[in-house]
Amino acid sequence: MIDNIENVLINGNLRYQWKILQGLENIEVNDKIPKYPVLILTCMDPRIDVHRVFQLNPGDVFILRNAGNLITSDALRSILLxxxxxxxxxxxxxxxxxxxxxxxxxxxxxxxxxxxxFTPRSKESLDIFSQIKNFFKPFTDELKNIKQQLANIKRLRVHKEDLTITGMLYDVDTGWVFEYEKFQEFDNIENFREQFSIILNEKKFQSVEFIKSIENEIVSNKESVEDQYILPQQESHDDEKIIFVGNLEEDKTFNAKINHETISNRLFTTQMILPKISFPQIHFSRVKIYMPKISRNNK
Ligand SMILES: [Zn+2]
Incomplete structure (x- = not known):
């Protein structure tokens, strides 16, 4: 067991700050808060890491959590804001x-x-079991619950016609998120579970299509930015190898000559041998890129 949770957390924060210094983490500052006009109401279950699941950054969306992702009066307060x-x-x-x-x-x-x-005064006439049930609002079916919460919030659309409200279902074991269309037709969670392997196969097919689209995007990016790239011919006797990907415009100190043959052969994933130095992160077109922070061996 953890003896001192505060130490664990503060040490975690120190590690985070160290990573910021190294350029391995960065704090994105957007003028627009949140970046996307989205609010996600989810459960407090610690296995759900919304940012990770959707590959979002801090500041991207509002995230609201409570036990069971319920539209409670307090959830509604935040939603209205x-x-x-x-x-x-x-x-x-x-x-x-x-x-x-x-x-x-x-x-x-x-x-x-x-x-x-758990004894609201107004409910004093109810028996103890009903009082507890009223207070904690347990449910037996995750799928039915999503539909119920959608029904609870539906009336907001009467006043805000441009608002879209939908449900999603997350599988904590596999990391897959199922859109509403994937479970809408099922009456209950058992029916969904019975068809789970088929639904999962559909998601895997969706995944293949996604990977294809990413590949196409990379190819078209490669064609459009080719002239911006210069890849150096470097030699070193050090054994450490890294994957080098980069836009040299980002680093003015990088002194290398244009070599178009090299560019076309090694534009996006070039394996290079570099001395042991720290690699801060820069961003390029949805790809995490690591470039040396301190000077390289220039010829
Ligand atoms: Zn939960």
Missing amino acids: AVYQYNIKHIIILGHLDCGMTKIKMLELRKKIPYEF
Whole structure:
């Protein structure tokens, strides 16, 4: 077990700052907050890392979390602010498989949690079981729950016609996200599970199509930017090898001559031998690129 959680977190932050210094992490500053007009309401389940799952950066979208991705009155408070104060145009209810809210043992909870915390005065007429249920709002079916939350928020569209509201389902075991169309037709989570292998195959097909489109993008990028690139002929006796990819315009100190034959052969993934130095990160067209920060061996 972790003895001192604060140390773990602060050390994590020190590591983060060290990575910023090294250029391995960067804090993106956008004028527009958030970058995309999107709010994602998801569960507090720690296995869901929204940024990682959708490959987003801090500042990209609003993320709202609670147990079970529920449209509670507090969730609605934040949603209304996001929509009317920050002009959010898309709301996504991101539910997930294996949700803890389907496993709540209400009678056990009743014994553990002081009664005063889940007894709203207005509900005093209800029995204790109903009170707890009312308070924690457990559910038995993750898929039905997404549909229910969509129904709960639907009325917002009456006032905001340009708002889109949709659901998604995340599989914590595989990392796949299923769009609403993929599970819309199923009445419950069991039906979805029965068809899971077929749905997963569809996603894998979608994945192949995506990879093809990425490849096409890289080819067209390569044709359009070829003249911007210069790849050096370097030699070193050091054993350390790295993959070098880069736009030399980014680094004015990089002193090399244009060699078109080299460019066409080694434009995007050139294996070079360089001395052991730190490699800060720069960004280029959705590819993470590492370039040496300090001086290279120029001929
Ligand atoms: Zn959950």
